[in-house]
Amino acid sequence: MPLPTQALLFSDGAWREGASTQPLHDKFDGAELAQVHVPDRAQVDRAVRAVAAAQASVRQTGYERGAVLMAASALMRERRDRLVDAVVADTGFTLTDAGREVDRAIETLQLCGEEAKRLAGRMVPVEGGPGVRGRIGFTLRKPLGVVCAITPFNAPVNTVCHKVGPALAAGNGIVLKPAPETPLTAVLLVELLLDAGVPEGLIALLPGGAEVGQALLEHPVPAFYAFTGSTRVGEHIARIVGIRRTQLELGSLASTIVCADAALEAAAGLCVNAAFRKAGQVCTSVQRLYVQREVMAEFGALVARGVADRVVGDPRLPETFVGPVISTGAADRIESWVTAAVEGGAELVHGGTREGSVITPTILGNVSRDMTVMTNEVFGPVVVLRPFDTLAEAVAEANDTPFGLAAGVFTADLDSALTAAQQLRVGTVHINETSSSRVDLMPFGGVKASGTGVEGPRYAIEEMTEETLVTVGPARP
Structure with missing residues (x-):
């Protein structure tokens, strides 16, 4: 099946045209591959609010979320060749590198599905405090709401899955802004997730460049921003989003x-x-x-x-x-x-x-x-x-x-x-x-100017939740 020639938005449960379009070119020979639909600020706002509304109403158990992500992993294995073609077209990576990229993403989605089923809080020994008797304490992990993922060109499937997968595993909605260079891969990935059973309202795809990213940073709804890219942009994100949570995987000199x-x-x-x-x-x-x-x-x-x-x-x-x-x-x-x-x-x-x-x-x-x-x-x-x-x-x-x-x-x-x-x-x-x-499956993150937060399904899922402490004592007559 040929790759799409129109990279549309996905918003409020439907594929939609953007306010403008821009051409996508092959990285090797420069041939035009597709027209990319780019949303304006009004479309960004509608998409984010639709995801928030869906997240507030969709009720899935950890088992159900895990089953969907495991199904997505299996479906990606079936569609591997088409995804590899999209990665090559979007990035110019070799067939070998693109194949490794998709194979790792298959594993990442499977890990996210497994972790969704065992997301849990922890026991807290409140009786370890002086004068405390007959009380127990435990924590609950709850979704944050809407996660915004801003992803790079150099891992257009696996890094996206390292953000989208944990967000969905934790019960969040997800707004994805892929790199401007890699819209075709993102379209195929969102199609795959929907076909695997992700509720339509829980995900939005907003292609585009810095203007779309800025609109997302300035939007009041997202509770968490997951970003991979340069330290300069990471610092900009931190300034704009303030005390909202972030996972920033930034520059390196390895x-x-x-x-x-x-x-x-x-x-x-x-x-x-x-x-x-x-x-x-x-x-x-x-x-x-x-x-x-x-x-x-x-x-x-x-x-x-x-x-x-x-x-x-x-x-x-x-x-x-x-x-x-x-x-x-x-x-x-x-x-x-x-x-x-x-x-x-x-x-x-x-x-x-x-x-x-x-x-x-x-x-x-x-x-x-x-x-x-x-x-x-x-x-x-x-x-x-x-x-x-x-x-x-x-x-x-x-x-x-x-x-x-x-x-x-x-x-x-x-x-x-x-x-x-x-x-x-x-x-x-x-x-x-x-x-x-x-x-x-391992934790992955940097120190110094290489960022904050941790990737890896188990660890990212925890970061994309909030923890509530509950204590229970005996009823008093």
């Missing part, structure tokens, strides 16, 4: 450390995948790769060998390893940063060429700490090799950034691994895995 005693060949293979999957457009992509000096030559050669002769270009060819980045503007920026590094004395170990929006996997050596490719998130297929002498030196440099999302450490020494885990200021430390490793 490091992976390779010690001399590591299994170098295995580590190199993992680092190549983690640096260049989705053309490096992942918040935890290996950008700064620290390698102990005594094995730098050997490890650098292994990484270069891992990208040699790999196919780049058309994302629809099964053999393609790296496709285009999301836009020509992004390609311009990445190219300029690489050029500036080389002109400043960096060694171009591999790559550095460009055709259209496709940038070949690029490996840089001899990079100084003040170069842009070291101090800013590249968000492209570029990895920087940095030598270190002691683990403490590598950890200190990895920490010397405003961000703290994830890090990886390869070593055979348990003491070194645990020392690094204690000293790295990041939300997640992976031992003998890269910074980009993730299992969808």
